Amino acid sequence: MTGFKTTLITCHQCARRIMVRAADAERGSIVCSHLGCGAINTLQTTFQYDERLVQGLPGFGKLVCQRDPTQVYPLQFGDNVIGTANTCTVQVERFMHGGQCFVSRRHCTLTVTFDPWAGQLRYLLQDGVADPQQPDTRQYSLNGTQLNQVSIRKTELIDVADQALITLGGADQFRLIHFSIPQPMLDSYRIELAFNPDRTQ
Ligand SMILES: [Zn+2]
Structure with missing residues (x-):
């Protein structure tokens, strides 16, 4: 994961904020560090495409x-x-x-x-x-x-x-x-979005 920025997610169990680092993102999960919680939060990367690409079609x-x-x-x-x-x-x-x-x-x-x-x-x-x-x-x-x-x-x-x-x-x-839309063009307009903790576990 190049260019990964440390980000915050909300723990699905205790609803407190957890800091996600590149190593957590690569592993795909993070254990909540808040006292008395310890829930495993699944990290799902998500992305979309910038609609400004339409102007170049x-x-x-x-x-x-x-x-x-x-x-x-x-x-x-x-x-x-x-x-x-x-x-x-x-x-x-x-x-x-x-x-x-x-x-x-x-x-x-x-x-x-x-x-x-x-x-x-x-x-x-x-x-x-x-x-x-x-x-x-x-x-x-x-x-x-x-x-x-x-x-x-x-x-x-x-x-x-x-x-x-x-x-x-x-x-x-x-x-x-x-x-x-050609794939190379899509790739250059891809926007990575913040992690969504998987609420099902
Ligand atoms: Zn928690």
């Missing part, structure tokens, strides 16, 4: 049109509104089916967030868009949104896996391609 994933895979739509961090309107983050074509288009002007929202524990981007799908005038209300699509052929409920905010199929209005399909 070259991309945030993309949607690939299934009918014409040369049509690729890059995603941005945060909300991506998908629809036919030119104000959408992802403006798709007005795909016609028997003279009808099933995609709404502002059809659904795919939100890209960063999970600091997993060190991965998350993709959350919801039908419709938030009304900018009234943030509590949503405007839903006319024909619904499906994930892997299953309709999502209006109130559902659902995780979309890599390679999953998003269907707009039951007709037009897009495959989500996640952006996978």
Whole structure:
């Protein structure tokens, strides 16, 4: 353990503070030195990733049109509104089916967030868009949104896996391609957190 800083934890038995040194951390446990206690506290190292790494990413994933895979739509961090309107983050074509288009002007929202524990981007799908005038209300699509052929409920905010199929209005399909953060980059943004004594023993 290089660069280990002496730290304090709370004893799981007597609730008093115990000083943890590098040797204790390497052993993975520490015996409480307080009089009349002597409990063994397990030292679990824990870490997360600094979300500032998001600023250095070259991309945030993309949607690939299934009918014409040369049509690729890059995603941005945060909300991506998908629809036919030119104000959408992802403006798709007005795909016609028997003279009808099933995609709404502002059809659904795919939100890209960063999970600091997993060190991965998350993709959350919801039908419709938030009304900018009234943030509590949503405007839903006319024909619904499906994930892997299953309709999502209006109130559902659902995780979309890599390679999953998003269907707009039951007709037009897009495959989500996640952006996978390279491990060397994750390593350089790793933050070691303080020890958590294991309360189960
Ligand atoms: Zn103790």
